[in-house]
Amino acid sequence: MEAASTKPPSLHRPPPKPPTDQQLTKKLLQYNVTPTPKITHILRKKHLQKTLRKSNRTQPQTQPIIDDEESHFRALKTEYRNFTRAIDEKKKKTPDGGVLMVGKPWDGVEAGDEMREVEYGGEKLKKEHLRELSGILERDRDKFRWLLEDDVEIEGGWLEENGRRRNWAPPKRGEAESIRFLVDKLCGTELSVKDWKLARMMKKSELLFTEGQLLKIVEGLGVKGQWRNAMSVVEWVYSSKEHRHYKSRFVYTKLLSVLWKARRPREALQIFDVMRGDCQIYPDMPAYHCIAVTLGQAGFLKELMKIIECMKEKPAKRLKNMRHMSWEAILQPDVVVFNAVLNACVPSHQWKGVSWVFEQLRKNGLRPNGATYGLAMEVMLRSGKFDLVHEYFGKMRRSGEAPKALTYKVLVKAFWEEGKVDEAIQVVRDMEQRGVFGAACVYYELACCLCNNGRWQEALLEVEKLKKFPHTKPLEVTFTGMIMSSFKGGHIDSCISIFQHIKEHCAVDIGIVNAMLKVYGRNDMFSKAKELFEATKSVKSDSTSSLSADAYTYSMMLEASASAHQWEYFECVYKEMALSGYLLDQSKHVSLLIKAARAGKGHLLEHAFDTMLEAGEIPYQSVFTELICQAILQHDYERAIGIIKAMAHAPFQVSEKEWTDHFERNGDRISRESLEELLETLSNNVLPMEATVSNLSKSLLFLCRSDKFGEISSPVAFENSSVDQSPSAGDNGKLDCGGSRNVQNTSGNTVEINGKTNDRHSIGKAIELISLEDLAPDETSDESADDSDDEFLSHAECGNPDIEEEEIDSLESNLPSADEILKSWKEGRKGDGIVFPFPFGGKKVNTVSS
Secondary structure (H helix, E strand, O other): HHHHHHHOOOOOOOOOOOOOOOHHHHHHOOOEEEOOOOHHHHHHHHHHHHHHHHHHHHHHOOOOOOOHHOOOHHHHHHHHHHHHHHHHHHHHOOOOOOOOOOOHHHOOOOOOOOOOOEOOOOEEHHHHHHHHHHHHHHHHOOOOOOOOOOOOOOOOOOOEEOOOEEOOOOOOOOHHHHHHHHHHHHHHHOOOOOOOOHHHHHHOOOOOOOOHHHHHHHHHHHOOOOOOHHHHHHHHOOOOOOOOOOHHHHHHHHHHHHHOOOOOOOHHHHHHHHHHHHHHHHHOOHHHOOOOOHHHHHHHHHHHHEEEEEEEEOOOOOOOOOOOOOOOOOOOOHHHHHHHHHHHHHHHHOOHHHHHHHHHHOOOOOOOHHHHHHHHHHHHHHOOHHHHHHHHHHHHHOOOOOOHHHHHHHHHHHHHHOOOOHHHHHHHHHHHOOOOOOOHHHHHHHHHHHHOOOHHHHHHHHHHHOEEEEEOOOOOHHHHHHHEEEEEEEEOHHHHHHHHHHHOOOOOOOOOOOHHHHHHHHHOOOOHHHHHHHHHHHHHHHHOOOOOOOHHHHHHHHHHHHHHOOOHHHHHHHHHHHHHHOOHHHHHHHHHHHHHHHHOOHHHHHHHHHHHHHOOOOHHHHHHHHHHHHHHHHOOHHHHHHHHHHHHHHOOOOHHHHHHHHHHHOOOOOOHHHHHHHHHHHHHHOOOOHHHHHHHHHHHHHHHHHHOOOOOOOOOOOOOOOOEEEEOOOOOOOOOOOEEEEEEEOOOOOOEEEEEEEEEEHHHHHHHHHHHOOOOOOOOOOOOHHHHHHHHHHHHOOOOOOHHHHHHHHOOOOOOOHHHHHHHHHHHOOOOOEEEEOOOEOOOOOEEOO
């Protein structure tokens, strides 16, 4: 007790204990108040406040309450003040005012300029090791780029003083140099607005981000194809406090132009919506031109029509930064916008939109230009309205607009589709007489037209004219188009002749090789395709030529090998393709791999399946089903179960009918016993509760327990078995459940019913017509009779393929009709209980009458 009395009084007063829930509940119930959680919480809070007020009045506080955390904070504050005071004294001693910050701040600053040793993991790192590490990083700077901060380039180098590196000074750049530096750095990676590196680069560039500077930055990024970074830069600048009130409509219009060149219509729509939501950057006519051309090239006709409606109407809601209440933003579409509408009609073949555009032009007092007529002709060409193509060309002539090269290209294409080759040649000659320049595309279309009609010698003359035009595509592209045109026209000899001419007069590129591989592979010329493929690989390995096999080359060779059933070479080509790093295209290669698997190359399909999963792709349904068949053929049912589990999580479902059809198509490969083993393995494993798995189980039950699957199931033994069931007397000559039914096997192929001999195949046809809910033998028959009846029905359904058709016709005449059997059996059910002896379709019918 004395020790307890000598203990110094605690500075903390114990807080008053709040009343318990039981006490509050009891108190409330005394006053007939329901103790809800809210009332209980309020009472507890009030009681605590009241207790604190009383304790403060009765026990005045003589000294401030200071806990351990407060005292620790004050100690750290005093130590930090001493540390900063020592640093300030050190700065006064150095001439440049700099000091090397090393070590831990709370350890103080020691005298001397040498770096102290750093402890790491119990061992000391010496200065020599740090210098060696610095040399490694400088020597392999590209390798350790992720470790160094290379987002800001140091062009001025390090400043050295007394032989030691102290710090570095960023170089001073002009405005153009800073813009170039920022654009180059942003092109190295794609950064979002929230990325800290983007903010650091923007600030280190030391630009003010005026309207002119932003225009140059966005344009520079657009030239290098960095449209994402251009959007990020504009959003970052105009979301800051310094620039949010100085947004520029011209910068956003330039951004729309960048997105147009990058063919990004959806992103352009997002920027356009931002512009329409702010009065300060509300779109003007150049902005409408940019968005209209972007949507027109992408074929977004509905979105473009909404833009036109927005031009004619006032803004639907109050805009941001609205200062002038009388401001009007209504504009009328011009020829550029309507030409964009025609351009959007081309991919969708909306030929009726052409007349609407010309009507709108007339209503608005606008005159169509050459581009308007050319786009109208293009729409009619894509829609197959060749007569309207010539009609709009005549209107163009009558309006005084001079036809351009693209217009003649459309005319040549139209005559080509109509099969009028001579008229196409005459159009080109007319173009030459008019002196239209820059018509390389016209000669290309005419050459392909001639090759498609077997006139490749004349096409070579057009190619000679094409060589004279500047800024044309390489001749290899032209020859590739000529070969493919001859191939589509069915002139295989012309393809080979053009290829021989190419080898004699110019270099062969991979496009020409791919075209010829397609020609050889689809015309039973495997030996020539193989020779060309091997020659292409040898050129690649022996020289530095640009001729190298690509993914299309391997694809064409796989197709050629599969069509020629050269599966060994197919395997070699597939291995080379995999080693070259080319990914599989399921739309092209899956059917070939399935054919190869059925020809004994199942391991290739297995490898392709694993490759698809590793690449994050979802294999086609045919891949899963073929792998299951391969596993069944190899009696590897655990492998089949693994594939089924993977298939259960695929984003598609396989119905019961699809499973049944698949197994029936592969009935020549899969036996009934294999399906039974697969069904047994399914029942012994825990499988996902998905529709695909349940449908597979139902299909297997149907195929294994009924004899619908005749190609797989083996005939049931039916040797000297007889069934005699006589529940009650019946009419003669009728098969009645209530009357006599005497079924007896008299031979291997016929069955006697009530004295009538019938073929099992005919009986099976009659039984299939009867509703299974109405079928059942007598409940009182013994087990042997049920088994015999089951065996009889199964064998009767299978039929006997050895019986001639004439015998079947003669035997069917003695069989009662299905309606008679159904009617008699329905009457028999009224007095007798019925049990169907075998399951059908996965369900067992068990009906017992009282």
